[in-house]
Amino acid sequence: xxxxxxxxxxxxxxxxxxxxxxxxxxxxxxxxxxxxxxxxxxxxxxxxxxxxxxxxxxxxxxxxxxxxxxxxxxxxxxxxxxxxxxxxxxxxxxxxxxxxxxxxxxxxxxxxxxxxxxxxxxxxxxxxxxxxxxxxxxxxxxxxxxxxxxxxxxxxxxxxxxxxxxxxxxxxxxxxxxxxxxxxxx
Amino acid sequence: xxxxxxxxxxxxxxxxxxxxxxxxxxxxxxxxxxxxxxxxxxxxxxxxxxxxxxxxxxxxxxxxxxxxxxxxxxxxxxxxxxxxxxxxxxxxxxxxxxxxxxxx
Numbered sequence: 647x648x649x650x651x652x653x654x655x656x657x658x659x660x661x662x663x664x665x666x667x668x669x670x671x672x673x674x675x676x677x678x679x680x681x682x683x684x685x686x687x688x689x690x691x692x693x694x695x696x697x698x699x700x701x702x703x704x705x706x707x708x709x710x711x712x713x714x715x716x717x718x719x720x721x722x723x724x725x726x727x728x729x730x731x732x733x734x735x736x737x738x739x740x741x742x743x744x745x746x747x748x749x750x751x752x753x754x755x756x757x758x759x760x761x762x763x764x765x766x767x768x769x770x771x772x773x774x775x776x777x778x779x780x781x782x783x784x785x786x787x788x789x790x791x792x793x794x795x796x797x798x799x800x801x802x803x804x805x806x807x808x809x810x811x812x813x814x815x816x817x818x819x820x821x822x823x824x825x826x827x828x829x830x831x832x
Numbered sequence: 833x834x835x836x837x838x839x840x841x842x843x844x845x846x847x848x849x850x851x852x853x854x855x856x857x858x859x860x861x862x863x864x865x866x867x868x869x870x871x872x873x874x875x876x877x878x879x880x881x882x883x884x885x886x887x888x889x890x891x892x893x894x895x896x897x898x899x900x901x902x903x904x905x906x907x908x909x910x911x912x913x914x915x916x917x918x919x920x921x922x923x924x925x926x927x928x929x930x931x932x933x934x935x936x
Contacts (some may be wrong), residue, residue, distance in 0.1 A: 663884065667898075672864070689876075689881060690878070692882055696885070776842070
């Protein structure tokens with residue numbers, strides 16, 4: 647596989663299906679320079695965010711969660727308010743569900759799956775980080791209420807997915823109502 | 833690569849593509865060459881297709897029947913209207929700005 651093929655493969659599959667052959671034709675005419683590679687990579691990142699609303703929402707939720715963790719660590723956010731703000735971040739899941747319906751005109755369950763995927767990225771990362779014990783915030787490395795850290799992480803995982811289901815469904819349902827209203831208004 | 837000349841409304845990739853297609857349908861590579869000729873802006877392939885994707889989404893341009901790997905695009909009536917509005921705004925801005933420069 648050549649570098650040109652690799653560059654093309656950085657784009658989302660749906661985008662490649664639509665524009666891949668043309669882009670391949672143009673890349674074949676161009677000399678590969680660092681500037682051109684950076685241009686194509688930046689463009690493919692934008693297409694990932696454009697094609698898949700859940701990726702944008704996962705990125706937003708990831709940044710939100712990271713900011714919150716840092717905020718608690720640096721004392722900017724009281725630790726007692728962590729759960730409140732953590733769940734406020736789940737509005738991104740609501741957005742993922744709603745946006746998927748608005749963008750792709752897809753069904754409610756596809757939108758809910760989109761919300762699930764968005765939830766998986768930051769939560770999965772948190773679990774991974776905690777599992778390798780890289781972070782030692784809030785006594786994560788010691789048992790809490792008689793249960794291991796992994797027990798609480800698993801509980802958090804289940805809760806997050808239930809929240810993703812709830813928020814994703816809510817977002818998708820609202821978006822479908824908006825779509826119906828738009829059609830009616832036309 | 834994306835914008836070699838100084839940035840500004842005259843180097844906006846979407847406006848450049850619409851201006852290029854106002855002449856007639858063209859495929860991606862022809863648009864790049866045309867833009868480089870009339871505006872002196874060398875659009876990178878990534879920039880070009882990011883803009884094309886957005887223009888298609890907005891229904892300002894539409895793809896035509898592909899011939900081989902190349903697929904031409906043509907400007908729609910909505911796209912033409914949008915281009916006209918943007919160019920009018922630029923013309924007003926430039927005449928206003930030039931008048932002020934002359935007055936200095």
